[in-house]
Amino acid sequence: MTKKPLFTNLTSAFFAAGLTLFLGASVMGLRLKSEGITLGVELASAQTFIELGLAALVVFLFQLFRDHIPKLTSNTKARLVIPAFMRTDKQQRLWLMLTLGALLIFPFMTGRSNIDLATLVLIYIMLAIGLNIVVGLAGLLDLGYVGFYAVGAYTYGLLYTYFGFSFWQALPIAGLFAAITGWLLGYPVLRLRGDYLAIVTLGFGEIIRLLLNNLTEITGGPNGISSIPKPTLFGLEFARRGDNTFHEFFGIAYSPVHRVIFLYLLALLLVMLSIYIIRRLIRMPIGRAWEALREDEIACRSLGMSPTNIKLSAFTIGATFAGFAGAFFATRQSFISPESFAFIESAIILAIVVLGGMGSQLGVVLAAIAMVLLPELAREFNEYRMLLFGLMMVLMMIWRPQGLLPAKRSHRELKTTNAEVK
Amino acid sequence: MVPTMNESISYFIQQVINGLTVGSTYALIAIGYTMVYGIIGMINFAHGEIYMIGTYITFIVIAGLTLLGIESLPFILITALIISMMVAGAYGFTIERVAYRPVRSSKRLIALISAIGMSIFLQNYMRLAQGSRDLAQPGIISGSWSLGTDEFSVNLAYMQLIIFVVTLICMILLTLFISRSRVGRACRACSQDAGMTNLLGINTNHMIAATFVIGAMLAAVAGVLLGLYYGVVNPMIGFIAGLKAFTAAVLGGIGSIPGAVLGGLILGTAETMTGAYFSAQYKDVVAFSLLCLILLFRPSGLLGKPEVEKI
Numbered sequence: 001m002t003k004k005p006l007f008t009n010l011t012s013a014f015f016a017a018g019l020t021l022f023l024g025a026s027v028m029g030l031r032l033k034s035e036g037i038t039l040g041v042e043l044a045s046a047q048t049f050i051e052l053g054l055a056a057l058v059v060f061l062f063q064l065f066r067d068h069i070p071k072l073t074s075n076t077k078a079r080l081v082i083p084a085f086m087r088t089d090k091q092q093r094l095w096l097m098l099t100l101g102a103l104l105i106f107p108f109m110t111g112r113s114n115i116d117l118a119t120l121v122l123i124y125i126m127l128a129i130g131l132n133i134v135v136g137l138a139g140l141l142d143l144g145y146v147g148f149y150a151v152g153a154y155t156y157g158l159l160y161t162y163f164g165f166s167f168w169q170a171l172p173i174a175g176l177f178a179a180i181t182g183w184l185l186g187y188p189v190l191r192l193r194g195d196y197l198a199i200v201t202l203g204f205g206e207i208i209r210l211l212l213n214n215l216t217e218i219t220g221g222p223n224g225i226s227s228i229p230k231p232t233l234f235g236l237e238f239a240r241r242g243d244n245t246f247h248e249f250f251g252i253a254y255s256p257v258h259r260v261i262f263l264y265l266l267a268l269l270l271v272m273l274s275i276y277i278i279r280r281l282i283r284m285p286i287g288r289a290w291e292a293l294r295e296d297e298i299a300c301r302s303l304g305m306s307p308t309n310i311k312l313s314a315f316t317i318g319a320t321f322a323g324f325a326g327a328f329f330a331t332r333q334s335f336i337s338p339e340s341f342a343f344i345e346s347a348i349i350l351a352i353v354v355l356g357g358m359g360s361q362l363g364v365v366l367a368a369i370a371m372v373l374l375p376e377l378a379r380e381f382n383e384y385r386m387l388l389f390g391l392m393m394v395l396m397m398i399w400r401p402q403g404l405l406p407a408k409r410s411h412r413e414l415k416t417t418n419a420e421v422k
Numbered sequence: 423m424v425p426t427m428n429e430s431i432s433y434f435i436q437q438v439i440n441g442l443t444v445g446s447t448y449a450l451i452a453i454g455y456t457m458v459y460g461i462i463g464m465i466n467f468a469h470g471e472i473y474m475i476g477t478y479i480t481f482i483v484i485a486g487l488t489l490l491g492i493e494s495l496p497f498i499l500i501t502a503l504i505i506s507m508m509v510a511g512a513y514g515f516t517i518e519r520v521a522y523r524p525v526r527s528s529k530r531l532i533a534l535i536s537a538i539g540m541s542i543f544l545q546n547y548m549r550l551a552q553g554s555r556d557l558a559q560p561g562i563i564s565g566s567w568s569l570g571t572d573e574f575s576v577n578l579a580y581m582q583l584i585i586f587v588v589t590l591i592c593m594i595l596l597t598l599f600i601s602r603s604r605v606g607r608a609c610r611a612c613s614q615d616a617g618m619t620n621l622l623g624i625n626t627n628h629m630i631a632a633t634f635v636i637g638a639m640l641a642a643v644a645g646v647l648l649g650l651y652y653g654v655v656n657p658m659i660g661f662i663a664g665l666k667a668f669t670a671a672v673l674g675g676i677g678s679i680p681g682a683v684l685g686g687l688i689l690g691t692a693e694t695m696t697g698a699y700f701s702a703q704y705k706d707v708v709a710f711s712l713l714c715l716i717l718l719f720r721p722s723g724l725l726g727k728p729e730v731e732k733i
């Protein structure tokens with residue numbers, strides 16, 4: 001690589017630093033504040049200007065020495081090396097069992113708030129692996145995923161309110177309704193090109209939220225639906241009093257933690273099932289077709305596959321998982337309102353998929369854990385959470401569009417055949 | 423009380439005026455979408471955010487000038503326009519340079535996600551810089567003309583007139599710029615065949631940057647006008663406005679500038695009519711449903727040309 005003389009970099013460095021100062025100062029230099037009925041401005045604090053100066057300095061130095069900084073290129077070859085102790089299938093299975101065991105013991109070793117947090121992580125894992133089918137495998141950008149989540153949650157909420165359905169009765173119906181919604185939405189719009197699809201799904205997510213907000217007679221509008229019952233264990237309730245309570249049946253003292261642990265284990269079960277089902281789907285012809293379609297639609301069509309049907313299946317199956325997650329969310333929170341289903345949720349789920357590596361299940365699971373836990377652990381950064389999410393999405397697309405832990409492709413099989421030929 | 427014939431006609435005309443006012447600002451934002459799409463074939467998701475930044479800058483300029491004791495309305499208006507166009511142009515340029523140029527050659531999905539990331543970033547950047555609450559600026563340009571008699575009266579606010587005039591001037595300038603100037607011609611060449619244009623000695627990167635800057639400036643004009651018209655700003659206004667403007671661009675046929683204007687006017691009117699005759703809560707639902715319908719039945723839009731997929 002030929003290096004440009006430092007001088008050309010110097011001009012661009014000055015330009016970039018000046019631009020940074022201008023952009024920052026124009027927006028942050030003067031702060032608007034309400035003064036009675038009108039608006040006033042005040043000069044921002046000295047700290048803001050110092051930070052702005054520092055930012056400009058960083059940009060300046062980066063531009064000046066950018067040729068000397070080792071490139072963080074999107075090297076597709078660079079993937080995490082699997083450690084030696086889990087190379088073979090047998091070892092992998094052992095590690096999987098150990099992890100699962102640890103996850104099962106976990107709630108009994110820790111406090112209530114930690115279990116709650118783990119349950120939240122599991123909900124996001126479920127949403128993210130569902131969206132991963134649509135975005136990661138089929139390559140369809142769905143920005144209204146939270147709409148299906150809302151359909152699932154409201155299906156259970158409304159079925160309970162009007163017909164007294166229990167969680168277990170409502171769960172399959174929630175998945176079914178979300179799937180039907182996905183199919184109805186997907187049928188017309190999946191013929192569109194990719195970027196139109198993104199906007200239409202975004203609009204769909206908003207329509208669902210607006211409808212839930214405005215159909216006050218049915219959904220309770222902005223007040224939402226409250227006191228949705230918790231799930232039962234084969235009819236045993238997790239309540240202090242009742243005809244058929246868990247602690248009486250087993251003859252143990254009542255503790256509210258039982259219910260929290262039960263919810264956690266239920267979420268774990270749902271997530272494990274989803275991961276298993278999707279793992280199988282990926283290896284089935286339909287899963288292969290999703291990936292093939294993502295890589296080259298025209299080639300797919302030439303091979304006689306129907307792009308619309310393949311896309312529709314990905315869209316519908318993805319929506320189903322969101323529906324399950326929604327019903328679980330409703331039962332965990334006991335309260336749902338349109339607030340919980342804003343666009344920002346879709347964005348968070350998408351950020352998880354992007355960070356984990358599109359199409360990679362393990363990557364997405366790890367990313368979901370990181371994305372939900374990090375803001376919880378660093379509360380003081382909470383304010384910057386969405387800012388960093390946005391920034392991360394841009395940077396990931398520039399440097400590592402395949403994600404931190406990219407999916408292994410079937411090209412591995414090709415390699416082994418090559419070795420055999422030799 | 424049943425309204426008389428005259429009253430219902432004047433009510434209707436009033437709604438048309440209101441609708442066209444909103445619609446013409448949608449058109450200004452939609453032009454940015456359409457131009458960017460025409461030249462690099464991607465949707466600039468962060469475009470609505472530029473409009474939001476434009477509105478904030480307007481409020482800052484007005485509050486700042488009032489603090490300095492300047493009260494001449496035309497001066498305030500023109501200063502606000504110039505400064506927010508400058509800032510928005512700088513943001514448009516930077517966004518293209520930082521978030522879009524590095525991923526331009528990648529797949530569509532990659533560029534789209536980068537654009538969404540940029541949009542989320544800008545929303546929260548503004549939230550941190552200026553707070554997330556609604557900020558209200560009482561209209562500095564108030565008053566209106568009342569046309570007609572008592573039974574048949576239609577109001578035309580001064581602000582609405584200003585919106586029409588400024589939008590019209592912008593459209594004329596843009597049309598002249600694109601059809602007559604060297605840069606405009608180069609931009610058109612670029613959108614037809616970027617590779618060939620490059621071979622002919624035109625720096626396509628500069629042309630793409632110019633497109634982004636022009637689009638951002640028009641969005642800033644819309645930001646100034648709508649900011650003064652509604653008098654409220656918060657970091658989230660760009661999201662909905664961006665969606666609406668995109669709908670307008672698709673409605674008119676994405677890639678076509680007259681289409682964007684037509685789409686904006688139709689959308690603004692349709693939305694206002696829904697608010698006036700049906701229910702204001704369903705205004706946004708109408709916009710999105712319109713988007714879905716147009717994509718289903720006429721994906722190329724009213725004035726767009728059907729796109730041929732190249733292999």
